[in-house]
Amino acid sequence: MLAGRLGNRRVLTAVDAGAAGLGVTVGMPVSKAQALVQGLRIEAANPEADQASLERLAFWILQRIAPIVAIDPPDGIVIDSTGADHLHGGEEALLEALTGRLALSGVTARAAVADTWGAAHALARFGGDLHAMPPEALRLPPATVAGLRDMGFATIGDLMAAPRAPLTRRFGPELIRRIDQMFGDAAEPIDALRPPGLIETRRAFAEPIGAAETIARYIGKLVVALCAILDERGLGVRRLDLICHRVDRERQTVRIGLAVPQRDPQRLTRLLCDRIPTIAPGFGIEIMTLTATITEPLAARQTSTLAPEAPDLSGLIDTLAGRVGHRAIYRIAPVASDVPERSVRRIPALSEPTTEGWPDHWPRPTRLFARPEPIETMALLPDQPPVWIAWRGIRRRIKRADGPERIFGEWWTREAERIAVRDYFRVEDDAGERLWIFRAGDGEDAATGSHRWFIHGVFG
């Protein structure tokens, strides 16, 4: 647990789960906690270091999640996800990806999406209905909160119902401002984090611009300026953010990612200009900034005129990614697994070739269904293929068949698969269609599967 100074008292500022279980709480004087529990380990709090690490975390989020990120001291980070959530497949997916990745790096985080900073702040910390939240959710100084409690205001809903003028006289304008900010009645711009050393170009316009051609022209100028800086430092850009500040203080952002580091102005301009339709200029844009959020060293490469070079596909991949998203472009790589649906995984399109392949001794279908479809069958003996199958209401007579190919469950991945078995058959019906069907179970022991039949794929 951490202890810091508040006025002339030493109080606890942070408590871990073990200490909290013993009844120690944040805000308790150190002497009281020591009297309560023997052998507490107390470290001095270091707010500057906390702030610095919070900034590092915010920068990490800036690079990976969204172009506008700021720290919300003492313990929060606020993200403006406008223009970035589609890269992650929507707001919910973004939240999930964010908390998941933070958890992987050992950071426990609570996250919420809301229309305003105030509401998101409150939802992440308290959850539930905004009106039912305690006044602490309003980001007010502790003295104000204590005063509100003394006056009997237990929830934000109570505050909203009370007349505003007396509240302002009693607590100052801060209280009402925070309420308005929470419900979106007052603007609260996010002062985006700009770490030192970030490569950025910026252009302010005397007259606000709005036409697509004008935006495209200035994007071109910004990109050229940015590429000049990158060239000087020998860097290439992997992630590029274009932020358009509108006259009504709204911000429009465009973020593009590149598969390999780039500093070719033409290519970057084209990628950005492809996304102009997503920018809503409103009453006009007064400032445009272009930021190279992630950069990587990019040295000049020696080319050979003798040996023909493999064509560079990174430009195509980036253009397509702008259209369908990065996740929708992939190559398939083999996985050492006999279970068909687990034998493939997706890798980035420009990864190194994976020389190994799949074992070639059994034919595999060209189309594999996302989930096997149940079929009706009639099989004479457990080891034999069915005589007929009925799939999607159509009955087919089986003329020829290969099998069974027995695939055992992967007992090391899931308990349920410990003795599971699938018997695959490649069957051909009288029309010549070749299908891949299997029986869940070995045909004798009921513990190995349900003994129902499924179709899993179609051969060419």
Add this chain to the structure above:
Amino acid sequence: MSAPFSDPALAALRHRIAAIEGGHGPPLAVLPFGVSELDCRLTKGGLALGCLHEVAGGGNGAVDGAAAACFAAGIAARLPGQVLWCVTQADLFAPGVEQSGLSPDRVIHVEAGDDTAVLACMEEGLRHGGLAAVVADVARLSMTASRRLHLAAKSTGTTGIALRRWRHHAEAADFGQPTAAMTRWRVSAIPSAPLPVQGVGRARWLVELLRARAGESFDIELEACDGTGHLGLPADVAGGSAATAGRLAFG
């Protein structure tokens, strides 16, 4: 087929037609299938490269597109370079495609939301010029869209294959609509070669060339792509009886 080519009047006419079609630039290269019975019936002795081609499955293949995918993979496998494969539903099974000769290292998959996006991605791929071939699973292909794709393919010499695949059988009638594609193929699975023992033999297809610009349509029974993407001519069609061929092959 050799007689018409030697006729100077016909040759001059072909030149004029090519000029009208906008055949500036280098003459189209061809990719022979390696099956002489098939190649000799194609205009230049193979599949024209740098063009748009259409492939669809017959019967249930119009919906699952499995045989058509193998046919397209076999063509792409025999061209050098990377292949872009655009789909709306990702049910292509890479180990199966590899058995048609197209290794997973050579295929870049693009999963687009709808047909329009698939066509846009396909055009982007064709215009890039660094790819060997672009394959796209599409249902609807209008004259305008196909013309765009064909021109894009021509401008870079990349071969485009529109794998026509519909959600329902009823929509497959769409395959009769004209498009700007160079050739239109239908590949249907038919019963495999009988084996002297139990089991499924090498897959066989009925390959129909339904439409070809400056060429005649025909159909032929072929054996499916092998591990290098080559089609085969069934032994019984080639002259020898199937039973003899089977005995030779399987001892």
